[in-house]
Amino acid sequence: MAQTTHPPGTGGHAASGDGSTRRDFLYLATGAVGVVGAASAAWPFISSMNPAADTLALASIDVDLAPVAEGQAITVTWRGKPVFVRHRNAKEIEEAKTVNLGDLRDPASDESRVKKPEWLIVVGICTHLGCVPLGQKVTDPRGDFDGWFCPCHGSHYDTAGRIRKGPAPANLVLPPYAFTSDTKIRLG
Amino acid sequence: MRALKTAILSAALALGLAGAAQASEAVHLDKQNWPHSGVFGTIDKAAAQRGFQVYKEVCSACHSMRLVPIRTLAGIGFKDDELKALAAGYEVQAGPNDAGEMFMRPGLPADRFPSPFPNDNAARAANNGALPPDLSLIAKARVGGEDYIYSFLTGFEDPAPAGVNLMPGMNYNKVFPGHQVGMPNILQPDGVTYADGTKATVEQEAKDVSTFLTFVAEPHLDERKQMGVKVILFLLVLAGLMYASKRKLWSTLH
Amino acid sequence: MAQAQASKFKNPLVNWIDSRLPIFTMLDHEYNHYPMPRNVNYLWAFGAIAGIMLVVMIATGLFLAMQYSSHTSLAFDSVERIMRDVNYGWLLRYVHANGASMFFIAVYIHMFRGLYYGSYKAPREILWILGVIIFLVMMGTAFMGYVLPWGQMSFWGATVITNLFSAFPIVGDPIVTLLWGGFSVDNPTLNRFFALHFLLPFVLLGLVILHTAALHVCGSNNPLGIEPKGPQDTVPFNPYVTLKDGFAVVVFFIVFAAFVFFMPNYMGHPDNYIPANPLVTPAHIVPEWYFLPFYAILRAIPDKLGGVIAMFGSIALLLVLPWLDTSKVRSCKFRPIYRQFFWILAIDGLVLGYAGAMPAEGSWLLIARIGTFYYFFHFLVLLPVLGKLERPLPLPNSISEAVLKGGAHAKPMEKA
Numbered sequence: 001m002a003q004t005t006h007p008p009g010t011g012g013h014a015a016s017g018d019g020s021t022r023r024d025f026l027y028l029a030t031g032a033v034g035v036v037g038a039a040s041a042a043w044p045f046i047s048s049m050n051p052a053a054d055t056l057a058l059a060s061i062d063v064d065l066a067p068v069a070e071g072q073a074i075t076v077t078w079r080g081k082p083v084f085v086r087h088r089n090a091k092e093i094e095e096a097k098t099v100n101l102g103d104l105r106d107p108a109s110d111e112s113r114v115k116k117p118e119w120l121i122v123v124g125i126c127t128h129l130g131c132v133p134l135g136q137k138v139t140d141p142r143g144d145f146d147g148w149f150c151p152c153h154g155s156h157y158d159t160a161g162r163i164r165k166g167p168a169p170a171n172l173v174l175p176p177y178a179f180t181s182d183t184k185i186r187l188g
Numbered sequence: 189m190r191a192l193k194t195a196i197l198s199a200a201l202a203l204g205l206a207g208a209a210q211a212s213e214a215v216h217l218d219k220q221n222w223p224h225s226g227v228f229g230t231i232d233k234a235a236a237q238r239g240f241q242v243y244k245e246v247c248s249a250c251h252s253m254r255l256v257p258i259r260t261l262a263g264i265g266f267k268d269d270e271l272k273a274l275a276a277g278y279e280v281q282a283g284p285n286d287a288g289e290m291f292m293r294p295g296l297p298a299d300r301f302p303s304p305f306p307n308d309n310a311a312r313a314a315n316n317g318a319l320p321p322d323l324s325l326i327a328k329a330r331v332g333g334e335d336y337i338y339s340f341l342t343g344f345e346d347p348a349p350a351g352v353n354l355m356p357g358m359n360y361n362k363v364f365p366g367h368q369v370g371m372p373n374i375l376q377p378d379g380v381t382y383a384d385g386t387k388a389t390v391e392q393e394a395k396d397v398s399t400f401l402t403f404v405a406e407p408h409l410d411e412r413k414q415m416g417v418k419v420i421l422f423l424l425v426l427a428g429l430m431y432a433s434k435r436k437l438w439s440t441l442h
Numbered sequence: 443m444a445q446a447q448a449s450k451f452k453n454p455l456v457n458w459i460d461s462r463l464p465i466f467t468m469l470d471h472e473y474n475h476y477p478m479p480r481n482v483n484y485l486w487a488f489g490a491i492a493g494i495m496l497v498v499m500i501a502t503g504l505f506l507a508m509q510y511s512s513h514t515s516l517a518f519d520s521v522e523r524i525m526r527d528v529n530y531g532w533l534l535r536y537v538h539a540n541g542a543s544m545f546f547i548a549v550y551i552h553m554f555r556g557l558y559y560g561s562y563k564a565p566r567e568i569l570w571i572l573g574v575i576i577f578l579v580m581m582g583t584a585f586m587g588y589v590l591p592w593g594q595m596s597f598w599g600a601t602v603i604t605n606l607f608s609a610f611p612i613v614g615d616p617i618v619t620l621l622w623g624g625f626s627v628d629n630p631t632l633n634r635f636f637a638l639h640f641l642l643p644f645v646l647l648g649l650v651i652l653h654t655a656a657l658h659v660c661g662s663n664n665p666l667g668i669e670p671k672g673p674q675d676t677v678p679f680n681p682y683v684t685l686k687d688g689f690a691v692v693v694f695f696i697v698f699a700a701f702v703f704f705m706p707n708y709m710g711h712p713d714n715y716i717p718a719n720p721l722v723t724p725a726h727i728v729p730e731w732y733f734l735p736f737y738a739i740l741r742a743i744p745d746k747l748g749g750v751i752a753m754f755g756s757i758a759l760l761l762v763l764p765w766l767d768t769s770k771v772r773s774c775k776f777r778p779i780y781r782q783f784f785w786i787l788a789i790d791g792l793v794l795g796y797a798g799a800m801p802a803e804g805s806w807l808l809i810a811r812i813g814t815f816y817y818f819f820h821f822l823v824l825l826p827v828l829g830k831l832e833r834p835l836p837l838p839n840s841i842s843e844a845v846l847k848g849g850a851h852a853k854p855m856e857k858a
Contacts, residue, residue: 026429026432026433026436027433029429030426030429030430030432030433033422033425033426033429034426034430034688037422037423037426043530044529044530044533044534045501045502045505045530045534047529047530048505048508048509048528048529048530048531048534049505049508050529052509052523052527052528052529052531053259053526053527053528053529054257054298054523054526054527055527057257057259057297057298058298227704255519255522255526256526257526260526321716324522325522325715325716328707328712328715329712329713329715329716330712331712333712365725405715406525406532407526408525408526408532412532412533412536412703412706413703413704415533415703416699416700416702416703416704417703419699419703420696420699420700420703423692423695423696423699424696426692427689427692427693427696430685430688430689430692431689433685434685434686434688434689437681437682437685438682438686441480441677441682
């Protein structure tokens with residue numbers, strides 16, 4: 001349909017004079033409607049690349065926190081990404097709270113990063129280039145700040161998931177979640 | 189213009205032949221006046237909801253609907269919390285858990301309708317060797333579509349007409365190819381109790397479940413037709429403009 | 443010659459590029475000033491329509507391929523996921539599936555137009571042969587595309603058509619095993635069909651470019667079948683023919699949209715909504731409608747090898763058509779006797795198509811045999827003999843003369 005947008009009259013045969021204004025308007029209107037049609041036809045193609053209904057339907061999941069003992073952490077998959085759920089102990093909470101916010105690259109108080117102090121829930125993807133940091137298992141290296149350590153380029157996160165050292169520019173992202181009961185959360 | 193007409197006519201003729209060829213073998217179907225047929229027809233949501241009740245209480249004992257997620261029913265008017273409650277009524281297999289075992293959990297709207305049998309062989313074993321077909325696409329997978337389903341469900345005859353030698357365990361059906369079918373005449377008057385007070389005759393149940401199966405086979409049917417009306421109106425306007433432009437342009441020749 | 447070519451465009455960037463790679467000169471020459479005979483009718487739009495259908499098919503196919511899984515255990519369900527969950531997936535798939543049929547409609551009309559007006563005759567033989575090759579590649583592409591949803595018709599269509607090659611003695615069975623990548627139609631077959639179904643449309647695109655290049659060397663034929671004698675006989679392609687073809691494309695799209703939105707499964711077969719089952723053949727298997735005439739020819743011959751040869755031969759003889767027709771006159775307008783036989787051939791095609799959809803028994807088999815006989819008789823006997831015997835009507839001196847005189851047939855522009 002793109003042909004309709006060609007300016008007519010280049011053929012040299014079209015006589016000017018009477019009715020040429022009406023003709024020009026007609027050509028313009030035809031071209032404009034054609035362009036609108038072509039543009040609308042493009043939308044279904046683009047839209048088809050967005051997440052489909054089945055992907056969106058799985059966008060929220062329920063997680064049972066009861067089996068996670070203090071000091072332990074679990075990794076759950078949410079929207080194809082790892083989410084770190086850590087049951088912090090008193091020492092870790094204390095460490096997270098006593099940091100001077102002015103020293104942080106991406107300042108955020110511990111209170112702003114948790115809904116209940118003992119549960120830290122962050123998306124387990126390094127904000128540098130998308131690797132999964134270590135530190136979920138007790139035997140993992142947890143970096144200089146007892147949180148997580150990204151083996152790709154050496155970013156260190158603290159016990160509130162905040163960036164403390166290394167190339168990453170920002171804290172670990174907080175996923176949207178809510179406590180549906182004392183020991184259950186819904187992600188997404 | 190004449191050439192274009194000839195071309196369109198001959199194409200229509202060829203297609204008509206192709207369509208006629210397909211329909212040639214069809215038996216006589218009891219054709220219904222469906223609210224969803226025609227250019228502006230849309231699915232009768234109340235009927236489809238009643239049809240879902242028939243599916244749930246009657247058909248789903250043997251027939252799976254494995255391609256249809258429970259959330260699809262939003263298209264016939266189920267609200268979010270109704271879908272959640274409905275889904276929670278189904279048990280779906282999940283796992284493996286930390287002990288490596290599969291376990292059952294309550295369903296979610298994102299889950300597909302669980303099948304009554306774990307696999308085709310189990311279904312055959314439980315049904316006298318006959319496999320109850322999956323119903324996800326049945327309305328598109330049979331010549332005649334919803335008319336076939338309706339005619340099939342209302343087409344049982346017991347006793348079979350004289351002279352028909354029924355195989356053991358088989359039932360006589362007017363429209364089923366070969367007339368002998370493993371499925372019994374399952375719809376009964378008042379076999380379900382409709383919440384909206386509609387009288388549950390066999391015809392009503394058959395009609396409702398046919399509407400429901402049409403919907404699950406083509407959940408975007410309403411959207412498709414509504415878009416079609418807009419697209420064709422748009423193309424008609426564009427065609428008119430182009431024809432006028434073309435005439436104007438060519439009139440400058442000679 | 444290390445000097446940049448002289449170019450004439452006003453825009454300096456266009457000029458700069460064009461003097462190094464004269465692509466704009468080429469486009470300007472081929473699609474702007476290309477002289478079209480001024481008396482062409484709307485049947486000449488079907489080449490453009492077919493070209494646009496190829497673009498539609500490639501575009502929808504690309505986006506469908508992003509969602510499709512070519513594994514036997516996933517293919518059917520992935521198509522259903524497209525239909526149910528992917529945004530506008532149902533639209534893309536219905537446009538693609540019905541688009542195949544619409545593409546064939548356009549191409550068949552295009553071919554019969556060529557037959558009626560003698561567009562295959564000198565100097566357009568290579569143009570015609572390229573067209574026949576395009577048709578063959580299209581058939582292969584469509585066949586493999588129909589296998590991809592992995593329904594019952596997909597599976598059994600693939601089985602039957604690939605088994606055609608087993609008719610050839612000695613090499614037949616190894617060829618079929620090679621095509622399948624196994625001992626039956628299975629996952630390797632589906633995978634290679636997907637790969638080829640993705641590749642062949644681009645081969646088609648290349649062939650279409652060659653077809654157009656050959657066309658622009660000889661120029662378009664026209665309803666009178668006589669060559670334009672000068673500028674008074676032609677109009678520049680743009681805007682005259684672009685606008686005219688554009689109108690025809692939109693009208694064609696209205697028919698297309700009617701199928702896509704209101705009867706999307708009319709040209710399909712219900713059995714293809716049943717997942718493929720290698721153990722159960724559907725009671726009545728038929729190919730897609732556009733293959734039916736050839737399918738009828740295949741079944742009309744009571745010998746396996748003979749049927750396969752007749753079917754392939756019925757297309758192959760189109761390759762030598764320019765030399766089978768001995769008449770010097772192109773257009774059927776001036777061939778009163780041959781014109782009758784042209785219409786008999788057209789009806790023969792429809793009858794064969796209908797017979798192809800019917801069970802191959804009884805009177806339908808007889809009808810298919812008569813139809814097959816006439817098909818070959820038409821091309822192999824009538825065309826060569828009639829060219830010698832028939833006395834054509836007098837040809838007009840020039841296109842413009844015929845147009846201005848307003849002969850009974852020759853003023854399509856006023857009607858158009």
